[in-house]
Amino acid sequence: MEVTKKEDQIMPEKKVSRKKTGAKAEELKEEKPVRKPASKKAEPAKKEKPVKKAETAEEKPAVTEPAVPSEPELPQPRRSVAFIGSECYPFVKTGGLGDVMYALPRALTKQNCDVKVILPRYACIPQKYQEKMIYRGAFEMDLCADGRSYYVGIMEYVWDGVVYDFIDNDEFFSWGKPYTNLVDDIPKFCYFSKAALAALNYMDWVPDIIHCHDWQAALVPVFQQAMFQGTPVANAKTVFTIHNLRFQGIYDIKTIKYWTNLPDALFDYAVLKQGNDDANMLKGGLSYASMITTVSNTYAWEIQTEFFGEKLDAHLRYHSGKLRGIVNGIDVDIWNPKTDPLLPANYDVNDAIEQKKACKKTLQENLGLEDNQDKMVIGLISRLTNQKGLDLVNAIIPSLIDGNTQIVVLGTGDPEYENSFRYYENTYKGSVCSNIMYDEERAHQIYAGADALLVPSLFEPCGLTQLIAMRYGTVPIVRETGGLKDTVEPYNEFTNEGNGFTFDRYEAGLLLDAINRAKTLYFTDRDRWDEMVKRDLQKDVSWEKSAAQYRSLYLELKP
Numbered sequence: 001m002e003v004t005k006k007e008d009q010i011m012p013e014k015k016v017s018r019k020k021t022g023a024k025a026e027e028l029k030e031e032k033p034v035r036k037p038a039s040k041k042a043e044p045a046k047k048e049k050p051v052k053k054a055e056t057a058e059e060k061p062a063v064t065e066p067a068v069p070s071e072p073e074l075p076q077p078r079r080s081v082a083f084i085g086s087e088c089y090p091f092v093k094t095g096g097l098g099d100v101m102y103a104l105p106r107a108l109t110k111q112n113c114d115v116k117v118i119l120p121r122y123a124c125i126p127q128k129y130q131e132k133m134i135y136r137g138a139f140e141m142d143l144c145a146d147g148r149s150y151y152v153g154i155m156e157y158v159w160d161g162v163v164y165d166f167i168d169n170d171e172f173f174s175w176g177k178p179y180t181n182l183v184d185d186i187p188k189f190c191y192f193s194k195a196a197l198a199a200l201n202y203m204d205w206v207p208d209i210i211h212c213h214d215w216q217a218a219l220v221p222v223f224q225q226a227m228f229q230g231t232p233v234a235n236a237k238t239v240f241t242i243h244n245l246r247f248q249g250i251y252d253i254k255t256i257k258y259w260t261n262l263p264d265a266l267f268d269y270a271v272l273k274q275g276n277d278d279a280n281m282l283k284g285g286l287s288y289a290s291m292i293t294t295v296s297n298t299y300a301w302e303i304q305t306e307f308f309g310e311k312l313d314a315h316l317r318y319h320s321g322k323l324r325g326i327v328n329g330i331d332v333d334i335w336n337p338k339t340d341p342l343l344p345a346n347y348d349v350n351d352a353i354e355q356k357k358a359c360k361k362t363l364q365e366n367l368g369l370e371d372n373q374d375k376m377v378i379g380l381i382s383r384l385t386n387q388k389g390l391d392l393v394n395a396i397i398p399s400l401i402d403g404n405t406q407i408v409v410l411g412t413g414d415p416e417y418e419n420s421f422r423y424y425e426n427t428y429k430g431s432v433c434s435n436i437m438y439d440e441e442r443a444h445q446i447y448a449g450a451d452a453l454l455v456p457s458l459f460e461p462c463g464l465t466q467l468i469a470m471r472y473g474t475v476p477i478v479r480e481t482g483g484l485k486d487t488v489e490p491y492n493e494f495t496n497e498g499n500g501f502t503f504d505r506y507e508a509g510l511l512l513d514a515i516n517r518a519k520t521l522y523f524t525d526r527d528r529w530d531e532m533v534k535r536d537l538q539k540d541v542s543w544e545k546s547a548a549q550y551r552s553l554y555l556e557l558k559p
């Protein structure tokens, strides 16, 4: 494919980059943009050094193994999958994507999948993980339209059957936690998507499936089709998962052309182009992925409508033949009230009603709320953005304050919401506690100590907080949208079934009504409330079923 050279498009700023040889950093050196003639095809990574092959069973000297109890049989055949995404718990997490990138690969290993997770090596990854990473190799990679090439280092960490390969380049990954702003993030993730593919070639590990996630990795299928043909990685099928359609990686065509050097033909409405002058990275991924998934069935349908489609509904309808919904689960080992070390008291379904009281007492004490088991504690753990239905919550907080209800908020985000929750804490001291922070430990304590958890989202691709709440025997109160609709069965007072309280239209009055129905049951029929708590604790919110669905999808693509 012919690629025209556009040297005078955007001049990269001179940046200071710290290149690394081995795991050791060399001194800072100023890197000037290198001008090379544009190549017809972006070159796959050039190998600098042979990569040390990971030890295989065959290489070990033969020893007679003692008899071990037989493992449960794994489904056959084995499949290899490379996960590519921008965050992964516990290294770096800003939301649900980080949870999924951690838990799904682990669940897939139990489905006989060989999984490698490819992530940026951000400077914000805690030192205790950085120290465990081992240098796998490095190479130079062409990236920009002016021929400038970039260092790609690979640092590896193997943990619990999953291999994590971190793409190392200080020029891109030294700032942010991990995101900064689009001006910096667009080049960062153009680089990351191409480097991830080049790293697979370099490591000589070509998976059956490349599974990429959200806009930050959306250019992976595009680069694969446009620039890696004829290289080993072109043989992999691609799955692209939308965790949140709102974020798409949109920037002007000139900039994205510069940072990717993708052929002009791709900046067309069928692939990357949007509006008059913009390119949309997520749209490109949707166009070229072998299969698209999103994180619940309802959201898979919703995003094909104008309201939820974020201007891509027509594009998604066009590609609907390859679009599926597979609901998220949670890692039930991390989220386990029986073993959670962050809780003041541990419990399971047998002693939850008693032990949750101890968790509630500690929560009330720690947060300066009145220490009183008779009050109903309603939690909210969320990014504070308009997606999460906070306008509805703000509108009804005064109506909730009745002397019997306490509200605990944990979240960070838009100053507008941060300030309104601070205001309510100040106005209703002792009844409202706003924790404007990101704090894993406090999140665990709220999941365990609260009676109910609010998730009244405007839209919610899947939502994890309602799943975690149920796992901790905390009753979710949710709006019937996306994954909330698919995972919370509304309480039926006639049959005494269901897992939570729900409302449909996005109206503050309906949220208030749902909370009042929950309060009525809580205050007037505690036995039935407690039965719901136990049902929630027993609900299967694990990854097992969904991981098996992903596996079937992989097999469909590569039988």
Ligand code: ADP
Binding pocket: 094, 095, 096, 097, 099, 381, 382, 383, 410, 411, 412, 437, 438, 439, 440, 443, 462, 463, 464, 465, 466, 468
């Ligand atoms: P989203 O990905 O849209 O932010 P999800 O419900 O899918 O929402 O995932 C949110 C995840 O982030 C959950 O694990 C939740 O516990 C966690 N979380 C959100 N806000 C906070 C916070 N302020 N402190 C700790 N954990 C948080």
